[in-house]
Amino acid sequence: MKYFKTDTIELNLGPQHPATHGVLRIKLHLDGEMIVKAEILIGYLHRGTEKIMENVNYIQAMVWTDRMDYLAPILNNFAYILAVEKLLGITPPLRAQYIRVILAEFSRIASHLVWLGTHLLDLGFMTPLMYAFREREKILDLLEEVTGQRMNNSFFRIGGVGADLPDGWEERALNFLEDFEKKLGEIEKMVYENEIFILRTKNVGILPVELAIELGVTGPPLRGSGLPYDIRKFFPYSSYDHFEFKIPTGEIGDVYDRFFVRVEEMKQSKRIIKQAIKNLPQGDVLLNDFKIVPPPKEKVYDGIEEMIHHFKIISEGIKFPKGEVYMSCEGAKGELGFYIVSDGTNKPYRVRIRPPSFYNLQALEYVLPGNLLQDAIAIIGSFDPVLGEIDR
């Protein structure tokens, strides 16, 4: 090879390519089949979410968070609501906190299942996609029963959740979980004992932990590199400290480790849901403060005071105190943070979203060079980027 002068060629991967999982475009500079440089171009799905949120009130702003990480909208709502509640200085009732945890963990599993199926499809496995989507559909059915929608739920409210769990839901959820680990085991058996899978993932796309920290990588990619950083443990929110769970970590940060971490995380989510359902406290699911929470409909028709509160909240929104907060939660892809600046009106002065995929994707520029073109597909999939969140 040394004796021939070779030119690099440019290859556009995306924006319309099934293996990039959305409208992600990567300009690869190739020397033969070896990647020498990767330029990542984003912005094809930019909708100006942050600007829109400045122009609507705090309650209306929440529906925009659904459209960020569209595979796990409940987790986006979660982070936003936590930030808003911190700004107001309120804590929802314990039952609401537990319900939030249950729904959030179900969303995490659903999001990881989509990743599991599509990532394995990229690697040439057809069957796990069908298995994973079958399980995901069951989760979406469970979520639909509670929230009324399969996706874009917007079920959380400032001060609690929209409604209590329907009758018998806990049992159906537990039945599903009982079955789920077995079904996950089927997929695991299919891949972990497969030599092709091992060859395509082990020692491919290594992200050293020092580089991961420097690049702001969070979530499964960071844990895959061996650092057990999880917001649920480090800054517990919404009673996560009541539950027992482990933070799975990888060893060297290759595609295999990131795969392993996500699969183990699903099992830990299952553990959390089981504990939450078992210890679900009784009580209200929404605060009783009618300055923040719209009163129940029956009361609105009867009482003049409730009528006024209802009218105020629906027409004008809630007045927020001045100040700034940063609040983050462990999203499906990593640390999902909201930085909200309030100027004392009913609309946020500035909302900054810290999308985990945005920072995780940055690492691709460093990880891709030195790998073969066909490995690029495996590496992109292992970072699980969701473009709705990156471009906002």
Next chain:
Amino acid sequence: MENLKEILKEKFGEKVSFKEERGELEIIFSEDILFDALKFLRENPFLFFDFLIDLTAVHYPKEEKKFAIVYHLYSFKFSKRIRVKSFLEEPYVKSVTSIWKGASWPERETYDMFGIHFYDHPNLKRILLWEKFPGFPLRKDFDMDTEIPNPDFSEIEE
């Protein structure tokens, strides 16, 4: 880590101030020492803020210092999260990509949305919008009725 305030006071004197609200510590540096202060926060072994959580800006068109630049930092060693802030008169500030590599994209986004120029940035160009987009949309004085021309995809190529 408990003596964070004393360390910074001793080092930067008048040019640093603190604010604590809702359990979040905010450190405000004056504009001229901002880069040195961030480097100090990163490298001092008793502080060691090795993780840049986020970088963004806020626009205050009515104030004298129109832009606030905000860094959220985290220290893995001491498990501490802080917010560093500085108010800028002009939209120029030194890039922190030499301290945290991960600052590259958020700085590009801040440039894209606010028109804040980060000098010494290796590749400062728009990231989410296209090069010929008129104005900077997250500035408060950006007119929401501005007619936005469609991007010309033949130009985007390079």
